[in-house]
Amino acid sequence: MTTTVTEPPGTTEELHEVLRGGVRTKRPSALSASLTHGWRAMLKIKHVPEQLLDVTLFPIMMTVMFTYIFGGALDGSVGAYLQFFIPGILVQTVVMITMYTGSGLNTDIQKGIFDRFRSLPAWRPSALVGSLLGDVVRYFGASTIIVLVGLVMGYRPEGGLLGVLIGFVLLLVFSFSLSWIWTTLGLLLRSEKSVTGVSMLVLFPLTFVSNIFVRPETMPEVLQAIVAVNPITLVVDAVRGAMGGTLTAGQVGWVLIASALLVAIFAPLSMRLYRTRK
Amino acid sequence: MYAIETKGLTKVFGQHRAVDGVDLAIPAGGVYSVLGPNGAGKTTTIRMLATLLPVDGGQATVLGHDVARESGKVRERISLTGQYASLDEDLTGVENLVLIARLLGHSRSSAQRRATQLLGAFGLSEAGGRQVKTYSGGMRRRIDIATSIVNTPDLLFLDEPTTGLDPRSRNQVWDIVRALVSAGTTVLLTTQYLEEADQLADRIAVIDKGKVIAEGTPTELKTSVGSGVLQVRLRDPERRGAAAQLLGAALGAHVQLDTDPAALSVQVEDNDVVPRALAELTYSGISIADFALGQPSLDEVFLSLTGNASQPAA
Numbered sequence: 181m182t183t184t185v186t187e188p189p190g191t192t193e194e195l196h197e198v199l200r201g202g203v204r205t206k207r208p209s210a211l212s213a214s215l216t217h218g219w220r221a222m223l224k225i226k227h228v229p230e231q232l233l234d235v236t237l238f239p240i241m242m243t244v245m246f247t248y249i250f251g252g253a254l255d256g257s258v259g260a261y262l263q264f265f266i267p268g269i270l271v272q273t274v275v276m277i278t279m280y281t282g283s284g285l286n287t288d289i290q291k292g293i294f295d296r297f298r299s300l301p302a303w304r305p306s307a308l309v310g311s312l313l314g315d316v317v318r319y320f321g322a323s324t325i326i327v328l329v330g331l332v333m334g335y336r337p338e339g340g341l342l343g344v345l346i347g348f349v350l351l352l353v354f355s356f357s358l359s360w361i362w363t364t365l366g367l368l369l370r371s372e373k374s375v376t377g378v379s380m381l382v383l384f385p386l387t388f389v390s391n392i393f394v395r396p397e398t399m400p401e402v403l404q405a406i407v408a409v410n411p412i413t414l415v416v417d418a419v420r421g422a423m424g425g426t427l428t429a430g431q432v433g434w435v436l437i438a439s440a441l442l443v444a445i446f447a448p449l450s451m452r453l454y455r456t457r458k
Numbered sequence: 459m460y461a462i463e464t465k466g467l468t469k470v471f472g473q474h475r476a477v478d479g480v481d482l483a484i485p486a487g488g489v490y491s492v493l494g495p496n497g498a499g500k501t502t503t504i505r506m507l508a509t510l511l512p513v514d515g516g517q518a519t520v521l522g523h524d525v526a527r528e529s530g531k532v533r534e535r536i537s538l539t540g541q542y543a544s545l546d547e548d549l550t551g552v553e554n555l556v557l558i559a560r561l562l563g564h565s566r567s568s569a570q571r572r573a574t575q576l577l578g579a580f581g582l583s584e585a586g587g588r589q590v591k592t593y594s595g596g597m598r599r600r601i602d603i604a605t606s607i608v609n610t611p612d613l614l615f616l617d618e619p620t621t622g623l624d625p626r627s628r629n630q631v632w633d634i635v636r637a638l639v640s641a642g643t644t645v646l647l648t649t650q651y652l653e654e655a656d657q658l659a660d661r662i663a664v665i666d667k668g669k670v671i672a673e674g675t676p677t678e679l680k681t682s683v684g685s686g687v688l689q690v691r692l693r694d695p696e697r698r699g700a701a702a703q704l705l706g707a708a709l710g711a712h713v714q715l716d717t718d719p720a721a722l723s724v725q726v727e728d729n730d731v732v733p734r735a736l737a738e739l740t741y742s743g744i745s746i747a748d749f750a751l752g753q754p755s756l757d758e759v760f761l762s763l764t765g766n767a768s769q770p771a772a
């Protein structure tokens with residue numbers, strides 16, 4: 181009989197030593213715990229860079245494709261359409277990406293590490309808040325890529341760098357808030373597939389029946405009415421305003437109100453589901 | 459005071475009573491084992507006690523705190539190693555440990571230090587920089603337990619910690635459990651392996667279909683079944699019939715023929731008569747390959763308690 185010893189476990193003395201060293205610490209603040217979960221999201225990007233495809237290639241594809249498909253037909257020239265379209269496709273793409281939050285969370289929960297998180301004394305929602313914070317970094321990356329692609333194609337934001345950054349902030353605030361819908365779904369539905377399915381069902385009409393691609397004036401009246409109350413329209417207005425240098429306080433206000441409403445409804449719902457799941 | 463006390467603990471999934479009125483009184487210190495087949499309700503019980511699952515009926519206190527009303531207090535003092543590795547497989551071993559240490563309130567440097575220490579003690583120093591998904595089953599189990607004791611808990615739940623491990627890895631886990639106990643941690647361990655409960659536990663609760671069907675020390679459980687078992691293997695399988703008759707007469711008990719054609723076993727009431735019975739076999743020219751006289755195994759305890767072999771609940 182042969183015995184091959186690979187990586188012997190530590191000696192018992194070492195074990196005792198380490199157990200003696202495990203003194204209880206003071207629980208971290210809610211902020212610190214959330215940031216730690218955000219750090220985990222960053223580590224995942226580092227180890228699984230493929231997951232950045234959705235925030236790199238997808239935005240490039242969307243921007244180039246839609247600009248050339250719609251550009252000529254809608255505004256006569258691609259150049260003119262770009263000025264109108266880049267803020268719109270920016271919102272469209274980032275809002276689509278928020279969807280991955282729900283399916284990502286759902287996969288995560290099924291892997292069992294959430295049981296560990298939930299058995300820790302740290303502020304329980306920090307796992308959700310933290311992964312959303314990580315997602316905001318992804319949204320920011322995607323936004324930057326879209327604007328860069330736009331610049332290459334000839335887009336010139338009148339609002340300047342500051343305007344673009346304000347546009348980003350408004351979009352990120354809204355996307356963070358919208359993501360709570362997906363965490364709710366991610367916790368509620370059984371499989372990752374069903375989460376993706378339902379998310380698509382919500383997002384497609386929401387982004388297309390809006391002012392992202394075309395000016396609502398060209399639409400039938402019924403549709404115009406829907407477009408006007410669609411929160412995506414409000415966000416697009418504000419982002420267009422910011423990047424075009426014509427932002428009004430009213431536009432900012434609507435985005436913040438829509439965001440606050442989303443958080444007020446879906447954050448508590450998510451946290452409740454998180455506490456009681458399974 | 460008890461580390462864990464439950465009264466009528468119940469969990470219902472739809473129509474199914476997964477945990478059906480469980481009463482437990484688990485003393486502080488040592489290992490308490492919950493033993494049961496697949497679907498008995500072990501995981502569900504542990505998840506309720508670890509505040510991961512709301513209780514549907516009855517009550518439970520863990521380290522003096524009610525799991526429903528004082529769940530935060532409970533979580534401060536317990537730790538859980540779930541049945542399936544609760545790790546982030548994409549992260550490295552070190553990162554997993556640092557992550558949990560930070561969530562427990564360690565500073566960055568102290569988290570790093572603690573991670574290095576734990577990896578050393580668990581024989582994982584070299585693997586620490588690799589993603590957990592590249593670990594073997596045994597390494598995964600060890601890092602999972604290491605993650606549970608970043609802060610040495612007063613009470614540790616281990617849900618089937620050795621299922622699927624080879625004997626060497628299993629022994630490593632057992633050593634860790636023993637070290638934890640000597641450091642003063644109470645361990646609640648679930649298992650399907652009777653030998654494991656026998657080896658580690660001070661007391662055992664046997665559960666089946668959500669109910670506790672027996673409770674006591676390993677020895678108490680065995681003596682409650684009554685007697686030991688004599689197992690004999692013959693050199694010549696042809697003589698088994700004759701041997702069975704002789705032993706049956708000498709021991710006054712029913713002889714069971716095993717699946718091994720040369721083996722038979724007898725429930726023995728009184729161990730003193732065994733040598734004479736064996737001698738009689740030899741006098742009659744039936745030669746014995748080997749024999750063993752033991753206390754009934756916990757398998758046999760289980761059999762006699764449930765009336766059927768430990769099979770998964772339908």
Ligand SMILES: Nc1ncnc2c1ncn2[C@@H]1O[C@H](COP(=O)(O)OP(=O)(O)OP(=O)(O)O)[C@@H](O)[C@H]1O
Binds near residue numbers: 458471500501541
């Ligand atoms: N979330 C759930 N929804 C519905 N039924 C469940 C759920 N969790 C467990 N059950 C059922 O409850 C019963 C007890 O399950 P539990 O996981 O506690 O058993 P166990 O003793 O841990 O089994 P095993 O040894 O297989 O891990 C099983 O019949 C199982 O199907």
Ligand SMILES: [Mg+2]
Binds near residue numbers: 500501541618
């Ligand atoms: Mg189980």
